Amino acid sequence: MTIWEPTGLAGSGPRYLALADAIGADIAAGRLSPGDRLPPQRELARRLGVTIATVGRAYHVAARRGLLSGEVGRGTFVAPARTPPAAADTPALDVATVHPPGHGPVHRAVAPILHRIAADPLAVGAEDADAVRHRIAGARWMAHAGWRPEPDTVEVTAGGQHGLAAALAAVAQPRQVVVTTELTNPGLLAAARLLHIELATVPSDAAGPRPDAIDRLCARRRVAALHLHPTLHNPTGLTMPADRRREIAAVAAAHDLTVIEEDPFGALRPDRPPPVAAWHPRTVHLTGITKTLAPGLRIGYRYAPAALAEPLRAAARALAWAPAPLVAEVATQLVLSGSAHRLAAARAAELAGRAALARDLLGDRVTLDGPAPFAWVRLDHDAEPVTALARRRGIAVAGVDEFAARRGVPPGLRVSLSADEDAVRTALRALARLLPG
CATH class of the missing domain: 3.40.640.10 (Type I PLP-dependent aspartate aminotransferase-like (Major domain))
Incomplete structure (x- = not known):
């Protein structure tokens, strides 16, 4: 189809993201169906009063999200409906990696710095x-x-x-x-x-x-x-x-x-x-x-x-x-x-609360010393069955093999406390049910 256009581009962020979100919303609402042809980029840009590049980036983002597919010489189409993958293939809760989220207070601290740099070509x-x-x-x-x-x-x-x-x-x-x-x-x-x-x-x-x-x-x-x-x-x-x-x-x-x-x-x-x-x-x-x-x-x-x-x-x-x-x-x-040290202090306070939750739910099998961004969970037997079972339940944890510098080290697994707070809480409760004893 070529008559589609979004009902509005909401939000204060980049226009291309708003357009990509609008495509996703219309697919979810049934206003766009699998196989529907979207308007050419130039045509939709003219209707919306945006640049062709904005539409192109929106289509690209939507394609990366699995919403659209392109065919050379034919145009851009709504992709076929996807079957959600099984939890064993893509765990819903990733508490294996320890990177902090990278948004919220850090984003707010970085944004004005980037604005200052953008205003000064020699920065x-x-x-x-x-x-x-x-x-x-x-x-x-x-x-x-x-x-x-x-x-x-x-x-x-x-x-x-x-x-x-x-x-x-x-x-x-x-x-x-x-x-x-x-x-x-x-x-x-x-x-x-x-x-x-x-x-x-x-x-x-x-x-x-x-x-x-x-x-x-x-x-x-x-x-x-x-x-x-x-x-x-x-x-x-x-x-x-x-x-x-x-x-x-x-x-x-x-x-x-x-x-x-x-x-x-x-x-x-x-x-x-x-x-x-x-x-x-x-x-x-x-x-x-x-x-x-x-x-x-x-x-x-x-x-x-x-x-x-x-x-x-x-x-x-x-x-x-x-x-x-x-x-x-x-x-x-x-x-x-001084912003970096203040952000680190706030992060440490947040992690201290999560460490207390880990001790409460997992007991003395947990090794924690201060505001670590992860907890080490000691196991009585091989970690592989526990990590595999957790993965089948939709939780990704890091098993001992990822950290072992020699064979035969005592079994255990590492649980990240750095992820989103709700994800950490849900994952810890699920692990508490999985672990024996």
Whole structure:
């Protein structure tokens, strides 16, 4: 059909989204049926008083939503009705990933920054423009517990994974050994596989990786680096106390080890102990704002001593050249204005409430230490049957295999507390019914 046009374009957002929403609404209401032909873009643009590009983008968005299909030379048609996929194929509740939602308060804080940047053509220039400001922001973001890195020791990265992969590439060669915990960040597992680096594991106790185990391993093997995640450890959520950090720093110094220290969630715990970098100079300290504020703000910060700066910089440029200047500028303005820390504090308060709910529903099988964006759930048996059953019930959780750096680690699963509050609440209640006991 070519006579269709929407009854109105509601909303204060972009016109193309309003038009795409109107197409969806008319399909749902039966005013458009499968196989109906929509007006040509030029014709509909003239009727609505918008540009052809606006209609084209609306059709594209509607097609991505599965509402429309295009046929070259014939036009754009309403797509056939879709059968909803089974819950086992596409879980309705995703509590496997830990990214914050990225809307609400963060969106409101970022919007005026983007308006200011748009009004100033020189606000974002070349890759190295305003590098000093970005380093100052990075140093301020990672500073805590009396540790204050100098801005000239800080570099901006294109997110935490970029910083981690570059650090591994800079300090370890293929087939060399990097020590980590038995349960560890999946990003480390992926980067080590890509770079052909061997991961050796040490056991942990309630305070974190055991210094005596690190010492024994380094005594019998040639180790290139030690990987740590001391604050809100992924996936267990535990935070290493100051004494344990000092003990590990002493072991690293005794064996002349480079330490790679991740701190992606640290801003959620401003009271955390000083980093290992405060005691062991040969430490690469990695943090960022992505995991704390919003997945779209893919910016990380890396501290390193002068002796490691050049190989780290070369590895980072080989992997991603440089972070996006626009995103770096948004992050810098958020940090230097104080907004980033205020948003992190509000996020921590929200996560503390969800952690309390997880303890209430899942009991003592849950490991939680402060406002972690996830909970580690200990299991008595293999995690695979539980994760498979949860998936059949429409809930996606992360099983132990995603975090295991060796075979035979104790079973468990990680439940994200970062998703929408209703989704977290529903998923936790469903898991409480699924878990035995």
